[in-house]
Amino acid sequence: MKKHGMWKLFAALIITTRLGAQESGRQDVESSTKLEFLVSSSPEMQIGVIQEFVFPFLRGDEPLNKTNGMALQLAGYLTPFTLESSAAAVWTPAPFFSVSLGGWAGIGWNYSIQDMVTFKGMGLYYSDGADEWTEGSGLDGVVWKFHAGATVQFDLAAFWPGDWHHVVVRSYHEIHYRAYSGAEGGEWWYWKMDDGINQNAFRYHFTVFAGYAMPVFLDLAGFYIEGTAQFFNPAAGKRIEGQGVGLELSLLLNFRITDRFSILTRTRIKHKLEHPITGDFKRTWAFNGIAAAATLIL
Numbered sequence: 058m059k060k061h062g063m064w065k066l067f068a069a070l071i072i073t074t075r076l077g078a079q080e081s082g083r084q085d086v087e088s089s090t091k092l093e094f095l096v097s098s099s100p101e102m103q104i105g106v107i108q109e110f111v112f113p114f115l116r117g118d119e120p121l122n123k124t125n126g127m128a129l130q131l132a133g134y135l136t137p138f139t140l141e142s143s144a145a146a147v148w149t150p151a152p153f154f155s156v157s158l159g160g161w162a163g164i165g166w167n168y169s170i171q172d173m174v175t176f177k178g179m180g181l182y183y184s185d186g187a188d189e190w191t192e193g194s195g196l197d198g199v200v201w202k203f204h205a206g207a208t209v210q211f212d213l214a215a216f217w218p219g220d221w222h223h224v225v226v227r228s229y230h231e232i233h234y235r236a237y238s239g240a241e242g243g244e245w246w247y248w249k250m251d252d253g254i255n256q257n258a259f260r261y262h263f264t265v266f267a268g269y270a271m272p273v274f275l276d277l278a279g280f281y282i283e284g285t286a287q288f289f290n291p292a293a294g295k296r297i298e299g300q301g302v303g304l305e306l307s308l309l310l311n312f313r314i315t316d317r318f319s320i321l322t323r324t325r326i327k328h329k330l331e332h333p334i335t336g337d338f339k340r341t342w343a344f345n346g347i348a349a350a351a352t353l354i355l
Contacts, residue, residue: 206231
């Protein structure tokens with residue numbers, strides 16, 4: 058499963074598609090609550106609750122400051138084998154730029170269903186190049202993360218107003234430290250059925266979305282790419298090299314059922330590591346399933 062909550066993607070799309078179309082409104086604190094439900098053709102399922110508060114800050118009537126504000130986002134997520142919570146603050150000093158700081162923590166557990174499907178929430182991962190195995194039954198620690206990131210975004214409608222002129226581009230970049238309390242030094246560990254080569258390390262993560270927003274039932278379509286690379290393990294005191302960047306490409310289609318309910322579909326292709334993992338970290342492109350995420354604004 059994806060290591061980042063889908064709420065980031067939803068928030069990005071909501072912000073992007075509204076660029077150039079927002080009104081200054083009142084200077085009161087705004088709040089919203091969302092329920093999310095994610096299913097996938099791969100063994101993925103997740104439900105989430107997201108609470109957001111937006112505090113107007115240095116907001117005015119000019120196009121470059123009428124959306125200024127500070128947002129506080131609190132979220133909780135539950136899957137069949139993990140429980141997570143997160144908090145983030147996002148400052149938007151201009152419609153095209155924002156910065157964020159946040160933290161996240163989760164616990165996981167491992168189990169099998171009649172030896173047909175094995176759910177691996179958290180634990181240590183080992184590979185000798187010819188075979189691979191894991192240790193732990195989960196619930197033996199905490200996975201946590203702290204991040205700092207920045208977003209740059211563009212909407213053609215901000216320069217050429219019109220309901221059919223929303224050609225949107227959004228680029229997000231962050232540095233974060235992510236760790237598992239059950240791992241030491243350079244030990245590898247897995248989280249939410251990923252490849253298992255995580256270390257307690259600093260990582261670079263990015264996303265890029267380019268698409269077209271429309272005032273119809275299919276209100277957003279575009280391409281999305283995300284990637285993550287580990288680069289330094291402070292406990293081991295050395296750089297992490299040779300693993301490459303874990304990339305995933307997606308086709309996104311968002312369907313607005315009502316003003317408060319939408320469904321986002323995501324068709325994914327991933328640059329996956331080949332298993333068992335060897336020292337050269339060989340990767341290959343492979344279909345990674347279709348996911349659908351429904352969002353209800355309460």
